[in-house]
Structure formats: C-alpha cells, structure tokens
Amino acid sequence: MMMLHVTARRSPTVLRYGMLDRHRLFSKGAQNYIEEWQASIVKPATFYEVHCAPGVRNKKYFYSVDLQGRVFLEETLPKNIATSIKNAQFLDFFTRRIRKVKPREVQILEELGVNGDYPYVSPCGSELNFIRPADVAIVFHSLENMYEAPNLLFGATLTQSFSSEKLAISNKSGHLYHEIISTKMRASAISKFGVVEDSEENESMTFHPSDKEYGLIRSSLAVALCEHIIEGSMNKHSLDETSIYSGMDFHDPITGKLCPIIWLPNNAEPGPWALPNSDDDSATN
Secondary structure, eight states: OOOOOOOSOOOHHHHHHSGGGHHHHTOHHHHHHHHHHHHHTOOOHHHHHHTSSTTOSSOEEEEEEOTTOOEEETTOSSOSTTTSOOOHHHHHHHHHTOEEOOHHHHHHHHHHTOTTTOOEEEEETTEEEEEEESSOSOEEOEEEOTTSSOEEEETTTEEEEOOGGGEEEOTTTOOEEEEOSOSEEOTTOOBTTOOOOOOSSOOOEEOOSSSOOEEEEOHHHHHHHGGGEEEOOGGGOOOOTTOOEEEEEEEOTTTOOEEEEEEOOGGGSOOTTSOOOOOOHHHHO
16 A cells, blocks of 8 residues: 655644654754763662662562663663663563552652652562653554554564554653553563463553553654644544544544544653653754
C-alpha cells in the first residue's frame, strides 16, 4: 500500500514534534540538557551499593528509563546506547513486571529518604527494581506493519496493537503518547521469543485500575507519525466527556479515517520525578 502524503497545514503543536522541528529534538543543546538532568539525579555510590550488597536478603536496585525507552542502572553515567542494558530477555522480563508502586513500596522508599523519586517498580521475587523514568515507564520505540496490521514495540520484543484512535498529545511537553491497550499485561504478553508461561510469582503490569494509562512514543517514531497528523475540526468528532480534543487528527493510512487526537489527561502526565520541560531556548536549541 502506498504511503499517504498529508498536505494539510499542521498546527504549532504538531511542529514541535514534526519534521520541520527535527533540529530542535535532536540538537546538541537538548542532549546536554538531558545529560545534565541525568547526572543530577544520581545518588552517592554507597546508596546503590548498600541495597544490593552480598548478604542483603531483599535486594533493591534502581533503574532509569530514558526518552528512547532504553534501560540503565541509575548510577550509570554517561547514559547512551553503549551503556544501556541490551539483553533482550532481561528487558522483556523486566518490562512485563512494571507496575506503579504500592503502599508497602512507598513506605520502603520513605524509609530510604527517596519517596517520590521512583513511581514504578518491577518486582522479581523478593527483589525490588525501582524505576525512575525520564517521562513514563513504557516507551513505544518502534512500529511494525504500519500499512497492514500495525503493532507498537516496547521493552525489547513485546508488542501491542497500534490504534489511530488511541493517540494523545501532552499539552505541557508536546510529546506524543499511545494508550496502553490493557491495564494488565501479564507474563504471557506477546514476545518474539514466544509466550512466557504465567505464574503466581509474576505480578501483572498494573497501572490505574479505572483510569487510562499511556506509553510515550519515542521521538523518532513520533516524527514519522507526524506525517499523518493534520489540523482538524472540533465539530467533526464526538468524544466521551473525559476526553479533550487537541484540535488535531490522525489520518489513518489504512482506512483513510480521520481520528481525533486528545490532550493527554492530567492524571497521565509525568510527575515531578520526570525530566523537567525546559522553556529556555538555550536548553533545547
């Protein structure tokens, strides 16, 4: 199927992620700003060592997930593709178990003096892997079969379906998101390594039981998707009462349908743990 070339005028918000603003997304200044933030949140080496030392029964590890979906031990500097964790089976295992911290884990973080820094955890038996993402814990880094049966990839090889009707844009950062189709992704989530057998030890990937949860779309993928995003009309769409129309549509390349893109709900916006948005042009140009 041939690619659709959208010629309609894009809105300023789209241009923040679109091809005309690509230099801003990938500029040296933006990278320096991210690296400075990454270095600023690293704690003293003893903080990490004491919680995973030999003999410690309930070990605790601390991880970072960057805007590209790459996973690092938090103490790793610099953070780049060479220093990221690349073992695919570990990444899928780790990602399948991600959930928001529960009260018992919040209490642990409070006792460590870092409450609020780690909104997510990936349990492994008695071991706790706390996660501080630069945005949100799930990052969709690739899209396959765009013009047939599109799937979003996350972790290393995990997939979920892509839906033109599940997109959202942050009114604060301009980042593009896709709704996580199910609030529970069990260990049997689809993986190119095959289906992993479910077990009682595994905890589902569980976010808000009643609220929608979103994964970040990696910037390079968002740039590609922006080729299908156009300015829309408020009058063309009927949305549920909890959704606010962004004024933009996604032109589905398979059906030709114009699907409304909503503003990311406030309760889905990244919290104070995340990389701050910078309004200083010197930080992003």
